Amino acid sequence: MNTFILGIGIFMFTYYLIITEKIPHTLSALLGGILMVTLKILPSEKAFRAIDLNVIFLLIGMMIIVQITSESGLFQWVAIKIVKTVKGKPFPLMFLLMVITALFSALLDNVTTILLLGPVTILITEELKIDSIPFLIAEVIASNIGGAATLIGDPPNILIGSASKLSFNEFALNLSPIIVIILIVTIINFRFIFGSKMKVARDLRAKVMDMDANRALRDKKLMITSLTVLFFVFIGFLTHSITHIEPSFVSFGGAVILMIITKKDVEEIFKTIEWKTLFFFIGLFIMVEGIVEIGAIDIMANHALNLTGGDLAKTSILILWMSAIISSVVDNIPYTATLIPMIKTGLIPSISLAHPEIPLQIIKYALWWPLSLGACLGGNGTLIGASANVVAAGIASKSGKNLSFMTFTKYGFLIMIESMILSTIYLWIRFL
Numbered sequence: 001m002n003t004f005i006l007g008i009g010i011f012m013f014t015y016y017l018i019i020t021e022k023i024p025h026t027l028s029a030l031l032g033g034i035l036m037v038t039l040k041i042l043p044s045e046k047a048f049r050a051i052d053l054n055v056i057f058l059l060i061g062m063m064i065i066v067q068i069t070s071e072s073g074l075f076q077w078v079a080i081k082i083v084k085t086v087k088g089k090p091f092p093l094m095f096l097l098m099v100i101t102a103l104f105s106a107l108l109d110n111v112t113t114i115l116l117l118g119p120v121t122i123l124i125t126e127e128l129k130i131d132s133i134p135f136l137i138a139e140v141i142a143s144n145i146g147g148a149a150t151l152i153g154d155p156p157n158i159l160i161g162s163a164s165k166l167s168f169n170e171f172a173l174n175l176s177p178i179i180v181i182i183l184i185v186t187i188i189n190f191r192f193i194f195g196s197k198m199k200v201a202r203d204l205r206a207k208v209m210d211m212d213a214n215r216a217l218r219d220k221k222l223m224i225t226s227l228t229v230l231f232f233v234f235i236g237f238l239t240h241s242i243t244h245i246e247p248s249f250v251s252f253g254g255a256v257i258l259m260i261i262t263k264k265d266v267e268e269i270f271k272t273i274e275w276k277t278l279f280f281f282i283g284l285f286i287m288v289e290g291i292v293e294i295g296a297i298d299i300m301a302n303h304a305l306n307l308t309g310g311d312l313a314k315t316s317i318l319i320l321w322m323s324a325i326i327s328s329v330v331d332n333i334p335y336t337a338t339l340i341p342m343i344k345t346g347l348i349p350s351i352s353l354a355h356p357e358i359p360l361q362i363i364k365y366a367l368w369w370p371l372s373l374g375a376c377l378g379g380n381g382t383l384i385g386a387s388a389n390v391v392a393a394g395i396a397s398k399s400g401k402n403l404s405f406m407t408f409t410k411y412g413f414l415i416m417i418e419s420m421i422l423s424t425i426y427l428w429i430r431f432l
Contacts, residue, residue, distance in 0.1 A: 007041045007294040014287055015329065018384060019405050025384075025393075026276040029283030036290030050289030051282050052333065054248040055111075055155075055387060059281075060273060061251030062115045065230060067272045068258055070119060072223035076216035079123040080208070088205030090130055090198035094138050095187055097121060101139045102146030102183050106153045106176075108237055109247070110143035110388040118395035127208055129201075132401055134194045137408055140392040141186060141380050141415050147388075148376035149179040152240065156327075156336040156375040163340045164368050168241070174369060178426040182377070182419045189415065222262060229258045277394035284384065288331045297338050300326065310354050313432040315347060316366045317424055323374025324420050328381025328413070336375045343367050366431040373423045381416040383408040 014032030018025045036042045042050075069075070086092035097117065104113040121139060125132040147153035151161045151171040161171065217223060236243070236250030259269060291297060300322070308314040319339070326335050352363055379386025383393060383405045389412075396403040 003041060004294045004296070006039060007036070007290050008296060010035045010039070010041065011287060011291055011296075021404060024276070025405070026280040026283070029280045029287060031283070033283040033286030033290075036287055036293075042286065042290040042293045046289060046293065047286045050285045052285055054246050055281060056278055057248035057252045059111065059115075059278060059387075059391070061233075061248065061253070061255040062112050063273050064255035064269055065226065065233065065251070065258055066115050066119065067269060068222070068262060068264060069226035069230065071219065072226055073216045073218035074223045074226065075120045076123055077213045079120050079127065080211050080213040080216055082120070083124055083127065083208045084211070084213070088128060088200055088208050090128065090200055091191060091195045093124065093128075094135055094190060094194065094198075097135060098138050098142040098183070098187055098190070101142040102149075102179075105143040105146035105388075106149040106179075108234060109152065110140075110147040110154060110386065111391055112237070112251075113143050113146075114140055114388045114391050114395070118392055122395065122399045122401075126399075128204055130198055132399070133396065133403055133407065134190075134198070136392050136396055136403055137411055138190050138194075140386075140388050140408075141412060142183065143388045144376060144379045144386050145179055145183050145186060145419070148373060149176045152237070154332075154376045154379075156332050157372055159333070159336050159340060160368055160372050163344055164364065166364075166368060171372075174365060174430075175372065178373070178423055181426070182422050185418060185422065186415055189418070193411065225261055226258060229254050229261075274391075274394040274398065276397075277390060280390055280394075281387070284331060284390075291330060292338065297326065297330070297335055302342075310351055312351055312355060312358060312363060312366055313428070315351065316370050316427055316432055319343075319367060320370035320374045320423055320427065321420055323371055324378030324381065324416060327375045327378030328385040328416060332375040332379055332386065336371065339371055343371065362431055366427065369431070370423070370427055373427075374420070377419040377423065378416060380412040380419065381409070382412060385412070385416075 010032055014028055014035075017023060017028035017031070023031075033047065037044050037047045082096060083093065086096055101113055101117055104117070117139060118136065121135050122132050125135055144154070148157070149172065151157050151166075151168040157171060160166070161168075233250055233254040236245060236254070237247050240247060240250075259266060308318055323332075323335065323339070347367055348360075348363055351367075352358070352360055355363075379389065383389050383403070389408060393403040393408070
């Protein structure tokens with residue numbers, strides 16, 4: 001059988017299993033990865049290299065830090081403070097969590113943000129006896145939106161910044177305005193979707209208002225130690241462009257130091273790691289690399305860009321929508337890595353040569369920003385569109401709740417389409 005057809009068949013079959021949840025999605029992804037290797041679509045050496053250890057070790061490190069920090073009672077303290085701030089009202093709570101999540105995601109990264117805020121959200125909603133899933137969906141969508149605003153918020157932006165030499169300030173100044181608009185529209189959407197459905201009994205609201213947040217802190221010494229380590233981990237994330245130390249080593253190093261200082265039982269801590277989430281990523285990385293190996297992404301990108309005939313406006317809008325749609329079903333990191341050389345060495349020089357009247361900086365902005373917006377915001381399209389989505393599903397599962405593929409996609413795909421429409425208008429007004 002033709003390798004290309006076989007590879008596409010494996011991808012579609014795996015995707016079908018993930019959507020229908022006939023077997024656990026971790027096993028679906030691992031099966032897809034195994035089939036890519038055993039059916040000779042992808043050499044085993046490339047399969048191992050496809051596993052992004054930066055993502056895996058970042059997740060392991062943050063999972064350990066979050067687990068140890070949670071034992072101090074800090075998350076319960078934060079949960080009570082947040083609930084009391086909004087007086088136990090569900091939609092103001094959702095609004096506050098979305099804004100906090102978006103801001104954290106812009107300054108750190110969306111996966112770290114969800115790992116920190118996800119457990120807090122579960123605690124709050126359980127205390128108010130309301131469904132956690134709408135809050136987790138709202139949070140993870142806000143994290144993907146916020147992460148698109150800065151150079152360090154989402155991995156595709158880091159790749160684009162490195163290749164294009166665009167600065168942190170350029171990302172923030174050019175992308176933050178549309179990200180703020182998209183976040184506001186998304187919050188309004190969730191107000192209409194969930195606002196009238198979420199009710200908290202008056203006696204429960206009165207009960208949480210009477211709660212003493214300080215009594216939730218079980219171990220203040222552990223809290224101070226954990227927060228100190230977290231602070232230095234965050235500094236490590238923020239100074240990555242200066243130190244060139246990968247966030248994965250910062251995160252994992254912080255976890256190791258915290259375990260040493262707190263003298264925690266390593267075996268017990270390792271039991272709390274979300275291994276099924278990590279193995280889902282491993283399977284997904286291998287499966288997507290198989291799609292890259294057969295040239296499927298290259299073929300789609302080349303055919304799509306040939307349609308524009310070198311017109312800057314058409315090319316810009318096409319990159320935006322193509323990036324969003326593809327990034328909603330495959331990992332946005334290999335997709336972004338594939339398009340970067342096409343834009344850098346192909347489109348920018350050719351469009352600049354064909355249209356000397358257009359300033360080079362405008363051409364660059366008109367091609368790099370749609371790739372960034374499409375790749376980052378496209379992650380909201382489905383449950384497997386972004387790492388933060390999968391992590392949120394893992395947090396939900398650990399608490400005995402089910403954030404299914406179809407449940408997330410029902411809301412996420414709508415937000416993605418709206419985000420692309422708003423981004424199209426913004427790009428047209430600013431750069432085209």
